[in-house]
Amino acid sequence: MTGVQYPGAAGQFNTEPRTSGVDEKLKNELSKQGIFTTTLQELYNWGRTNSIWPLNFGLACCAIEMIATTMARYDMARFGAEVFRPSPRQADLMIVAGTVTKKMAPLVVRLYNQMPEPKYVISMGACAISGGPFKQGYNVLKGIDRYIPVDLYIPGCPPRPEALIDAFMELQKRIDEQPLTGANRPRHLNVGEPSEFPVPRFGAHDLEPAKNPNLWKPPLVQISQAGTDEPRND
């Protein structure tokens, strides 16, 4: 099972092969002579890759799997994520684990806004991705990516701890490969990119606005295919 990038995603990664400033062969040769060479980019990414502190925050049954992932059997501490921070000010990663109700959605967005850059979001489980089995419910948000940019989606209901670890390792890989300069540099090194997103308000009938149009475009259904299905007569 892999952390899959969802079609409508507004995540911050562009998977482009890493270009290091140092010639790999020369680097190998130097290391054989006891000289360690590196670049600022490698050092910086090495640091932030291995100390991703998740926000201590769960919404429903997916949170139980998230807790299991941190415990001794699966032990997320192996990847530098052992300290779940109870304050968004100290957290790097928000794992949206569980059903986001419309009553909770503004608080999730506010928590995200309070996290310092660089920050990442994993949307864990069917509910956080799309509303899941509660998609047609009156009180359920149809995916947290309507309000905040999601970097990785984990399918499952709930996903196994292995799936969360896989997504976490995928996130580490992507952070490690991210160039610090150029068009694909991280969002926090790009002044033009927003780090906070509008918090929806409670309206009379729904959240206002119902989505962030800059962030999320609805994946539209292919009507030509959907409409041609003949009704079954059994």
Place this chain on the structure above:
Amino acid sequence: MNLETIKSEIEANVPGCRLEIVANPSPSGQHSLRTGAEHAVAVAVYLRDAEDLRFDFCSNVTGIDWPSRELSEKVKVRKLVDGVEQEGEEVRKTTLSGTLEVVYHLFSIEKKHGPITLRMRTIDRDAGVHLPSLTPVWRSAELQEREIFDLFGVVFDGHPDLRRLLMWPGFTDHPMRRDYVDPDDYEYEPTAHDEVLRRAQQHRSEADGEHPGKAGER
């Protein structure tokens, strides 16, 4: 436990109270008692405190929405046609006004009997949605009455803390009512059909209207 005897017992002991037995035609035959709003608290207190009844536990409170509906029934009438009396049929239409109903399920832990089902109805679905709260009688009804207030819009007079439970305070709708229109906030359905297909087509045409150049690409 015979519902008839309970009914006559309550009617004898609560002055002015008239109850109605709502028959359940299913094999389970769980008939229920319907009480008027004005005597509901007295009936509830009697059910809880009477020596032989002791319904001390309210396990469940729920609501039912009855929108106004038209009943048409065929009635045989005698008519004078060309001076001759003939028997004919006539369709008579009656409109039942809408109402909200609240249902309480009661058990007796002390006497180990139950359940008994207690119902009451509001006057209508707009302004007359007031019913007496039975939370002072059974404390376990508190959150469930709040939920009914939230989702059906029944106002419980005498409830100690009547606030919305699942939705936020500024929300004006009642999602469990049958005429609730939910916001159009999901666009994608892999196997769209019926209502969902109609919505999907609408979203598609709106999106094509916004980006007419891209319509061919999809």
